Amino acid sequence: MTRPARFATRLLAAGLLVALALGAPALELSVPGGRKVHLESTSSEGTRWVCLDALAKALGGQTGRDPLSRYPVWTLGGHRVLFSTATPMTSVDGKLLTTKHPAREKDGCLWVPEEFLTLGLPLVLGGPVSVDGAEAVKAVPEALPKAAEPAPAAEGGTNLEVAVAADSVRITLQGTASASAQVRREGDALLVTLPRGRIETGVRDLGSGIARSLAPEAEGRGIKVSLGAGFQSFETAALRNPERLVILLKGQGQVVPQPPPASPAPESAAASRPARSPGRFLVVLDPGHGGTDAGAVGPGNLQEKEVALALAAKVGEALEKGGAQAVLTRSGDSFVPLTQRTAIANYNRADLFVSIHLNASPAAAAKGAETYYMSKEASDLWSRQLADKENSAAGGDGGGDTLSLVLWNLAQNQYIVESSALAEAVQGKLNQLLGTKERGVRQAPFVVLEGAQMPAVLVEVAFLSNPAEANQLKDPAFLGEVADLLAQSLLEFREKHASQPGPAPAP
Amino acid sequence: MLPSPARRLLRNAAAAGLLFAALGCSPGKPGSAPPGPAPPSSAAPEGRPVTLLYLDPASGLLAPCPATAVLMGNAQGDLCEVTRRYLAGPACGDRMPVFPEGTALRGLYVLEGGIVVVDLSGQAASGAGSATETARVYGLVDTLCLNFPEVRAVRLLVEGREVETLLGNVDLARPLPPEAGLAAPEVQAALGRKP
Numbered sequence: 061m062t063r064p065a066r067f068a069t070r071l072l073a074a075g076l077l078v079a080l081a082l083g084a085p086a087l088e089l090s091v092p093g094g095r096k097v098h099l100e101s102t103s104s105e106g107t108r109w110v111c112l113d114a115l116a117k118a119l120g121g122q123t124g125r126d127p128l129s130r131y132p133v134w135t136l137g138g139h140r141v142l143f144s145t146a147t148p149m150t151s152v153d154g155k156l157l158t159t160k161h162p163a164r165e166k167d168g169c170l171w172v173p174e175e176f177l178t179l180g181l182p183l184v185l186g187g188p189v190s191v192d193g194a195e196a197v198k199a200v201p202e203a204l205p206k207a208a209e210p211a212p213a214a215e216g217g218t219n220l221e222v223a224v225a226a227d228s229v230r231i232t233l234q235g236t237a238s239a240s241a242q243v244r245r246e247g248d249a250l251l252v253t254l255p256r257g258r259i260e261t262g263v264r265d266l267g268s269g270i271a272r273s274l275a276p277e278a279e280g281r282g283i284k285v286s287l288g289a290g291f292q293s294f295e296t297a298a299l300r301n302p303e304r305l306v307i308l309l310k311g312q313g314q315v316v317p318q319p320p321p322a323s324p325a326p327e328s329a330a331a332s333r334p335a336r337s338p339g340r341f342l343v344v345l346d347p348g349h350g351g352t353d354a355g356a357v358g359p360g361n362l363q364e365k366e367v368a369l370a371l372a373a374k375v376g377e378a379l380e381k382g383g384a385q386a387v388l389t390r391s392g393d394s395f396v397p398l399t400q401r402t403a404i405a406n407y408n409r410a411d412l413f414v415s416i417h418l419n420a421s422p423a424a425a426a427k428g429a430e431t432y433y434m435s436k437e438a439s440d441l442w443s444r445q446l447a448d449k450e451n452s453a454a455g456g457d458g459g460g461d462t463l464s465l466v467l468w469n470l471a472q473n474q475y476i477v478e479s480s481a482l483a484e485a486v487q488g489k490l491n492q493l494l495g496t497k498e499r500g501v502r503q504a505p506f507v508v509l510e511g512a513q514m515p516a517v518l519v520e521v522a523f524l525s526n527p528a529e530a531n532q533l534k535d536p537a538f539l540g541e542v543a544d545l546l547a548q549s550l551l552e553f554r555e556k557h558a559s560q561p562g563p564a565p566a567p
Numbered sequence: 568m569l570p571s572p573a574r575r576l577l578r579n580a581a582a583a584g585l586l587f588a589a590l591g592c593s594p595g596k597p598g599s600a601p602p603g604p605a606p607p608s609s610a611a612p613e614g615r616p617v618t619l620l621y622l623d624p625a626s627g628l629l630a631p632c633p634a635t636a637v638l639m640g641n642a643q644g645d646l647c648e649v650t651r652r653y654l655a656g657p658a659c660g661d662r663m664p665v666f667p668e669g670t671a672l673r674g675l676y677v678l679e680g681g682i683v684v685v686d687l688s689g690q691a692a693s694g695a696g697s698a699t700e701t702a703r704v705y706g707l708v709d710t711l712c713l714n715f716p717e718v719r720a721v722r723l724l725v726e727g728r729e730v731e732t733l734l735g736n737v738d739l740a741r742p743l744p745p746e747a748g749l750a751a752p753e754v755q756a757a758l759g760r761k762p
């Protein structure tokens with residue numbers, strides 16, 4: 061960790077400590093059976109936190125560590141809850157829930173955000189839960205599309221992934237038999253049948269007006285997708301590397317009868333989640349660095365964090381002008397941890413994630429833009445290692461949900477092909493402007509890209525270590541030009557790929 | 568004595584039956600990696616040609632720079648030797664060093680499955696920019712994988728500790744396989760051969 065990052069971590073820890081010390085009033089939890097439970101809570105970052113051990117003491121069950129992932133775990137009445145402190149994810153019996161904040165470990169306690177109490181607890185306790193008498197929340201938490209299912213146990217197994225967007229539903233079958241699957245419409249349903257093997261899925265509520273739900277069919281060899289009133293047409297595309305079939309179900313124009321998976325989040329969380337306009341193209345822009353982390357520093361103390369923020373704001377404006385929606389991971393000079401930046405994109409169900417940086421190299425003459433997307437080599441190796449660990453840990457309890465939660469951190473694995481096409485689109489535009497050819501699209505396992513559940517790239521616009529480029533970056537007109545081109549490349553990417561289910565083939 | 572994260576990493580590996588060899592490198596001069604070949608030993612060693620990958624300022628890629636290293640045929644010792652040689656910087660005029668001067672090798676451990684853990688001194692984590700960072704991380708990772716076909720991935724530690732990244736981008740929480748795309752065309756095929 062760099063010195064500024066270390067400092068920032070200390071600062072955050074100190075802030076949390078102060079916040080925890082200040083405390084907050086006890087919290088009243090109403091649980092099924094009319095019982096009321098009082099818990100001590102602390103307040104920080106606009107939410108309240110309870111200690112998992114206190115929760116377990118009040119409600120029962122055991123707390124400990126998952127032997128495979130070392131994630132904190134709570135078991136109660138046959139239910140198993142796994143908390144991630146790195147990403148705002150919780151797994152309840154294998155079902156992935158997303159919260160605004162990840163759980164925190166501090167002072168011998170795992171601090172769980174209040175949001176978990178209304179989202180996750182109902183699943184554990186089998187009924188509605190409310191906090192401080194607030195209206196009970198319906199006990200159907202949102203399940204995110206899983207990044208990757210556990211590796212198929214038997215040969216010919218086919219994994220299924222569903223991504224629900226405002227104007228489409230994308231079903232991806234991954235496995236060697238997927239390319240020869242038959243897809244046909246029968247009345248209000250779409251039937252997908254494999255020539256051999258099984259599709260690994262249970263019944264899933266999709267909560268979209270285009271496709272309402274899906275269920276296993278033909279003794280596991282197929283699935284039946286129940287279409288909604290918003291369904292208009294479907295397309296399929298067989299993609300390689302890995303072998304997969306993408307089925308894109310499209311809605312009628314911009315009209316979507318229901319938003320993507322109903323958000324049962326409590327009011328506090330709903331308010332903090334920026335409203336996504338149905339049918340709109342949403343891009344999460346991530347200005348690199350911030351706060352105590354200045355990033356690269358050019359001549360005249362020109363700081364990467366400042367230029368990145370100015371650029372991201374301009375790209376956002378240009379996108380809005382183009383009819384898209386933009387959300388920035390930071391709007392001021394603040395430190396945001398890497399995994400939280402990706403989490404913001406996932407939380408908003410963005411269509412694209414673009415991290416914006418300025419480069420530096422030991423070679424003073426280095427110039428031009430570089431665009432990175434996730435490394436396939438690293439992603440493949442890590443997924444394989446996790447699957448191996450999983451297999452060797454046979455006999456351990458509840459390994460499957462551990463794997464899906466751990467793999468969630470490698471969600472980008474599913475979008476590498478799309479991200480590569482996005483990187484080409486962005487880089488192509490910047491090369492035109494900067495007149496560079498020799499530098500371009502590259503792959504590396506960047507932390508900020510790994511967990512993104514959408515096409516994601518990191519663009520290094522120009523070199524702050526190059527005096528001529530640093531000079532250009534001081535000019536607001538030049539930044540405006542770069543921003544317009546970046547926005548244009550994203551809008552064009554959307555145009556191109558909205559009309560076809562599979563993007564460019566793998567490089 | 569290893570700081571606790573490194574110990575934990577090795578203990579976990581040992582517990583999982585993964586440990587193949589975990590001996591520290593014989594101590595180099597801290598803060599100044601020896602620029603020349605290793606001091607002569609009783610085995611009457613010979614220099615062997617190795618290929619070190621450094622930054623080519625013209626292309627921004629990792630390009631080969633031939634060197635000689637005294638290798639004894641012992642994987643762990645030879646990896647230490649090539650890593651030290653690498654940290655000392657290029658002897659080719661047109662290649663640029665990627666690690667800050669004074670970056671030292673603190674330890675190196677070989678785990679089963681072709682995973683090598685390299686523990687570097689704190690200087691490794693100074694600087695900025697993804698071009699700097701990818702050249703630094705993959706200069707070393709690709710060099711070790713290129714010269715030792717049995718090495719499949721490299722895990723980097725700084726001052727004995729697990730770190731999230733070196734300069735804010737590349738994930739160091741897991742072992743890194745080589746990234747052929749960041750290397751010059753003439754060595755890409757050799758790096759891409761890894762299963």
Ligand SMILES: [Zn+2]
Nearest residue numbers: 348355417418
């Ligand atoms: Zn940066």
